[in-house]
Each structure stands twice: as C-alpha cells, then as structure tokens.
Amino acid sequence: MPLPHRLEERPLPQDLLSELQQLSTNFATGSLDSSEHHAVNSPLFDEELGWVGTxxxxxxxxxxxxxxxxxxxxxxxxxxxxxxxxxxxxxxxxxxxxxxxxxxxxxxxxxxxxxxxxxxxxxxxxxxxxxxxxxxxxxxxxxxxxxxxxxxxxxxxxxxxxxxxxxxxxxxxxxxxxxxxxxxxxxxxxxxxxxxxxxxxxxxxxxxxxxxxxxxxxxxxxxxxxxxxxxxxxxxxxxxxxxxxxxxxxxxxxxxxxxxxxxxxxGGKNPMIIAPDADIEKHIDTIATACFSNSGQLCVSIERIYVPESIYDEFLRAFQRATESIVLGKGLNWGYTMGSLIGPEQLDRVQGLVDDARAKGATVLTGGKPRPDIGPYHFEPTVLTNVGADIKLATQEVFGPVVFVQRVRDIDEAIFLANETSYGLNASVFGKPETARDIAERIDAGGVTINDGYAATWASISTPLGGVKESGVARRHGEEGLTKYTEAKNISAQRIMPMRGPRWLPRRFYGSLMTAALRLGRFLRFLP
Missing domain, CATH: 3.40.605.10 (Aldehyde Dehydrogenase; Chain A, domain 1)
Known part of the structure; x- marks a missing residue:
C-alpha cells in the first residue's frame, strides 16, 4: 500500500516491502501457504505499514x-x-x-x-x-x-x-x-x-x-x-x-x-552523577541527549541524576533550558531531535508513572504530558524533582523521556544512591577527568561513561559491555562478544614420556620431581 504523502520524503519501494512480507512467511517460517498475517503499524500515522507472518x-x-x-x-x-x-x-x-x-x-x-x-x-x-x-x-x-x-x-x-x-x-x-x-x-x-x-x-x-x-x-x-x-x-x-x-x-x-x-x-535504572567540578555549560546538551535520545526508549538511557547541593540550582536551570530546547517531530527527515514513543501501551505506561509521581508530591519541572498535536504517541521530555522513595519511577524503569534530578550532600551520597538499586547496566559521570574516573570506578555497573551519556561506551566496541546484578549476564562486544558463540576445545598431546614420569621412576620421587620441574619452568618462564 502507498505510504501517506506527508511522509514520502523518500517513499519505500513497494516491491521491496512486498518482498520483505514474503520473507516473513516463506523463507523465515516455512509457512508457504500461511494465511495468518499480523499487521505492522507505524507510530507515525494511523494506517497499516505492512504485515508479517504469524x-x-x-x-x-x-x-x-x-x-x-x-x-x-x-x-x-x-x-x-x-x-x-x-x-x-x-x-x-x-x-x-x-x-x-x-x-x-x-x-x-x-x-x-x-x-x-x-x-x-x-x-x-x-x-x-x-x-x-x-x-x-x-x-x-x-x-x-x-x-x-x-x-x-x-x-x-x-x-x-x-x-x-x-x-x-x-x-x-x-x-x-x-x-x-x-x-x-x-x-x-x-x-x-x-x-x-x-x-x-x-x-x-x-x-x-x-x-x-x-x-x-x-x-x-x-x-x-x-x-x-x-x-x-x-x-x-x-x-x-x-x-x-x-x-x-x-x-x-x-x-x-x-x-x-x-x-x-x-533492564536498567541508570544513574548520572554531576561532580562539583563539572563544566555544566559545556556538557548540558550532551546530558540532555543521555536522557532523551530515542525518547528515552533504550536500556542505557539515564533516568536519574544526582547533583551535589553546591551546584544543584545552577545545574537545574541549565538542564531545564536544554530539555525545553529539544524539538519534537515526525517524518523521514532530520528536522527534529526527538520522535515518538513506540505505541499506545508505552504512552500509557509513561503517562501513568508521571501521574503517579505528581500525585505523590513530585514536581514536574518541565514536560509531563503527551503531544497529540505532533503525533499519536509523542510525549514531552520530562524533568521531575522532589521524587520520594514511595514514587514508582524512583526505582522502576520508565523506558521513556522522563528523568528525575535529586539534590545530594556530596559525591559519597551520590555514589551510594547510584548503587542503591537492583540494576547495574549503565551509568554516567560528568566532571574533570581525574574526579570523574575516581567516581566511575566506585559505581556498580557494567559500563560507566565519563562526560557522555552512553554513546562512547557503547561505540567502543573492542571492550565487552553488559550488565551486572539484574541487568544481565555475559557480554556483547569485544573478543568475548564473538567467542561466547563458540565452544573451546583443549587438544593436548604428550610426547617422550607420560605425565607421571617413566615407569622406572620410583613413585615416592614423583611429587618432589614435579614440584621442582614447575619451579624451574616458572624461573625459565616456560610456563605461565
């Protein structure tokens, strides 16, 4: 079916879409005669995008x-x-x-x-x-x-x-x-x-x-x-x-x-810590991106920010300004910086968590509501403060464009609160390099990014990446990301004499001989 004209900056070739629909039934599932189709809808418009096999x-x-x-x-x-x-x-x-x-x-x-x-x-x-x-x-x-x-x-x-x-x-x-x-x-x-x-x-x-x-x-x-x-x-x-x-x-x-x-x-409930020596003006747009990229719908998105009281007010003003500068939009173009949520269930979840926070005393600093004037599932980037422990989104993953900012006494309290969770996927620290690295090494997470939200850690593909605690097992990326898909087989061969020595060697000398051989091997660096 043709796509709506308002989205046809580069219309998809309809023959390609038809071929992909057939791949989902013929090649992929083997259901050559299947009439079971599942409609695929786009969040950008109310018409069906296509279908795939069930x-x-x-x-x-x-x-x-x-x-x-x-x-x-x-x-x-x-x-x-x-x-x-x-x-x-x-x-x-x-x-x-x-x-x-x-x-x-x-x-x-x-x-x-x-x-x-x-x-x-x-x-x-x-x-x-x-x-x-x-x-x-x-x-x-x-x-x-x-x-x-x-x-x-x-x-x-x-x-x-x-x-x-x-x-x-x-x-x-x-x-x-x-x-x-x-x-x-x-x-x-x-x-x-x-x-x-x-x-x-x-x-x-x-x-x-x-x-x-x-x-x-x-x-x-x-x-x-x-x-x-x-x-x-x-x-x-x-x-x-x-x-x-x-x-x-x-x-x-x-x-x-x-x-x-x-x-x-x-899943994750990813924290960010702002150190007192952070260059807030330099990094504030990056900080907003860390929270609201892909409308917050990514496992490594930042959902809570801890800021020492010495810079709290300065940070909050800058963060509100950066959040409100985000441009919502839709279409196959580069003209906006935040798009839609995936669908009605996600919209209801995000709205429900924000409403719960507001009802229990949280302050909505900016955002907090859907934007049907832009698209059916758009939701404003939202910043909350005064989020108490009884509020659901204090501990639950939102998976949407919602973040709360919390004032802390010092970095020690920030690290304690960052680690006070069952999750441990991603964390972010902003500050001077030496300060930020010291903080990063004390955070319980599979990845910690300094002076960026998550992109630097994710894109550094030579290093394994994954979660700790309830955020995952094993790793993608790095050598481990490849070798995990293999079985390691040890093939060893013995030559000249058996491992336990020749037959003529008295057994009572075996242990002493092997111990001496191991010492010699380490001394000569033959053995690891």
Whole structure:
C-alpha cells in the first residue's frame, strides 16, 4: 500500500516491502501457504505499514531443521571466506543507509539521528567482527603442561544454532549486530524480532543474502514472544536475548534447565552523577541527549541524576533550558531531535508513572504530558524533582523521556544512591577527568561513561559491555562478544614420556620431581 504523502520524503519501494512480507512467511517460517498475517503499524500515522507472518511452534521447528542442515556446511567454510561475506554486507549497509534509516523511522517513530545510530552500529559490528575473527577463531597453540614433552592447542567450534530474541527499540542494531558475531563464528541463527518492528530485521536478511550468506543459515521467524520466543529458547544451542529483566529471568530458567549457554542484556535504572567540578555549560546538551535520545526508549538511557547541593540550582536551570530546547517531530527527515514513543501501551505506561509521581508530591519541572498535536504517541521530555522513595519511577524503569534530578550532600551520597538499586547496566559521570574516573570506578555497573551519556561506551566496541546484578549476564562486544558463540576445545598431546614420569621412576620421587620441574619452568618462564 502507498505510504501517506506527508511522509514520502523518500517513499519505500513497494516491491521491496512486498518482498520483505514474503520473507516473513516463506523463507523465515516455512509457512508457504500461511494465511495468518499480523499487521505492522507505524507510530507515525494511523494506517497499516505492512504485515508479517504469524509464526507457530511448527514454524520454529521448520526453521531449526533448515538451520541445522545449513550450519554444517557454513561451519566448514574457512573463516576468511565467511568474513568476505560480512565485508560485502558492510558495503551494502553503507550503500543502503538511507533506506535502512527510513525503515527504522517508520517502524519505531524515532528521530533520524537515532535511526542513523542503528545503521552505524551495524557497520561498526560488521567491521569489528570481520577484523578479529581471523585472529580469534583458528586453532592456536598454547603453552603445554611441560616444555618439550607436552603440546596443547585451543580449538574453537561453533555452538550450532544460536537463538536470538531482540526488542523493538533498536530493531536493526539489536536485531542484526549480535547475529553478525554468531554467524561469523560459524553458527546458524534462528531469530525472532519483536513483531511490531520486523522489517528492519528482514531487510538485513535480504542484504545478507545479497552479500552471499547461504540460504537458511539465518532464519527469521516473526510471531509472538510467548509462542515463537518460547519455542526458540527450547530448541537453541545458545540464546542471545535483549529485553526486560522479567522476561530475561523466564528465559534464563528455560535455558538453564537445558544447560544451554545464555547471554542477556536486560533492564536498567541508570544513574548520572554531576561532580562539583563539572563544566555544566559545556556538557548540558550532551546530558540532555543521555536522557532523551530515542525518547528515552533504550536500556542505557539515564533516568536519574544526582547533583551535589553546591551546584544543584545552577545545574537545574541549565538542564531545564536544554530539555525545553529539544524539538519534537515526525517524518523521514532530520528536522527534529526527538520522535515518538513506540505505541499506545508505552504512552500509557509513561503517562501513568508521571501521574503517579505528581500525585505523590513530585514536581514536574518541565514536560509531563503527551503531544497529540505532533503525533499519536509523542510525549514531552520530562524533568521531575522532589521524587520520594514511595514514587514508582524512583526505582522502576520508565523506558521513556522522563528523568528525575535529586539534590545530594556530596559525591559519597551520590555514589551510594547510584548503587542503591537492583540494576547495574549503565551509568554516567560528568566532571574533570581525574574526579570523574575516581567516581566511575566506585559505581556498580557494567559500563560507566565519563562526560557522555552512553554513546562512547557503547561505540567502543573492542571492550565487552553488559550488565551486572539484574541487568544481565555475559557480554556483547569485544573478543568475548564473538567467542561466547563458540565452544573451546583443549587438544593436548604428550610426547617422550607420560605425565607421571617413566615407569622406572620410583613413585615416592614423583611429587618432589614435579614440584621442582614447575619451579624451574616458572624461573625459565616456560610456563605461565
């Protein structure tokens, strides 16, 4: 169907949209004759964007059957040949960046900058994993138990078929970046995107096919989390999940009972600390971006800010001014800085939490209401003060454009309050480098960003990133983000004589001899 004219700065090719709809039923689920369709609606307008197939248990079974057959040949390819495909994919993503950003905006309603963040993330991941895979995946020699008589090597084998369940808030970045690492490692992948945002995943599949990825190595099954997500968790050899802590616990129990590996990035209630020596005027726009990028709908978004009383009033004035300068809008263009919430349920959640805070005595410094004059699910960037412990959003993740600012006596109190949570995903510190680093090292979080909200930490892809406490397990990014999708095999060979010495050696001398040999090895640096 044609898109509304007011959004057609760059209309999507209708034949491509039709092809992606067919991918969701034919290639992905195997339901060649399926008439079960699920409507996909855009937050930007009241008309249907398109549809995808409604996956079933049988569709997931079929996807795994195909994936397991394809994975064997895929794993047998030399890693350098697999890497070539992802270098071509990297070029295709760059070539089609505008089209990808269009899809992201139409599916999520986010602003163009946030949409481009997703495109850049996929480019970053494709480049990084293509560069490190030839170094990490081939079999390598390691120091043996004893020089000369023991040799050992590390072999990395793919897990098999990796299951992936990704959310709606970053459908391209979280839908394909993790899959890139799993695929380069030699796995097949069966993925379930959130079915409110499936097309970003499906166009990635289309580009991967064009780059040369063999058919059936990546399967995308669209459907509900309960049916399709549950079935994937019951069949995969490893599970990658990004989403809520509540769902993450359920999936963790499922894969744990199967003794299957699991990586999860979950919820957060991310704090920011403003040090007394922070340059507020220099950083205030960055601080606002840390809170309101993508309308606050990202796991690493800042939701609470702790400010020492010596600079509290100055900070609050500057932060209110920066927040009120944010431009709300919609459309496939760069003309605004904050877009829409994903849909009516998210709008109701955000409004409900703000109303609860206001009713219990919190002060709405700015914002606090929806903006139907701009779009059906737009909500103003909102700053609260005087948020008491009995207010829900004091501890609950809002996942929307709402942040509260709290006055503290000093940095010690700020750090205590920042850590006083069951979450530990992301944190941010603003201040002079030495001051900020000292604070950062005392915060309980998987990532802490100094003088930025989260972008520097997220984009520093060579370092592993994830959550502690109830914010997740395992890591994406870094070498670990690739090797987690492999099984490490130790292959060791003994030469000349057995580990316990020759037959003629009296047993009573064995312990003394081995101890002396270990000391000598350390002295000569033969052993680690």
């Amino acid at each position: 996956g079933t248990d049988a569709d997931v079974d079929e996807a795994f059957l195909r994936a397991r057959k394809a994975q064997k040949g895929w794993a047998e390819l030399d890693v350098k040949d697999r890497v070539k495909i992802f270098r071509r994919f990297h070029r295709l993503v760059g070539k089609h960046r505008e089209l990808l950003a269009d899809f992201i905006q139409l599916e999520t309603g986010k602003d163009r900058t946030a949409a481009y963040d997703e495109v850049l993330d996929v480019l970053n991941n494709a480049r990084y994993h293509a560069n490190i895979a030839p170094k990490l995946l081939p079999t390598v020699k390691r120091p043996g138990a004893f020089p000369l008589i023991t040799s050992t090597s590390l072999q990395r084998l793919p897990k098999g078929v990796v299951g992936q369940i990704s959310p709606w808030n970053y459908p391209l970045a979280l839908g394909i970046s993790d899959a890139i690492a799993a695929l380069i490692a030699g796995n097949a992948v069966v993925a379930k995107p959130d079915w409110s945002t499936p097309f970003s995943n499906l166009i990635s599949l289309r580009l991967l096919q064009e780059a040369g990825l063999p058919h059936d190595v990546l399967q995308i099954v669209t459907g509900s989390g309960e049916v399709v997500g549950g079935a994937i968790s019951q069949k995969c050899d490893y599970l990658m999940f990004t989403g809520s802590t509540q769902t993450g616990k359920i999936l963790g129990k499922t894969v744990g009972e199967r003794l299957v590996g699991y990586s999860a990035e979950l």
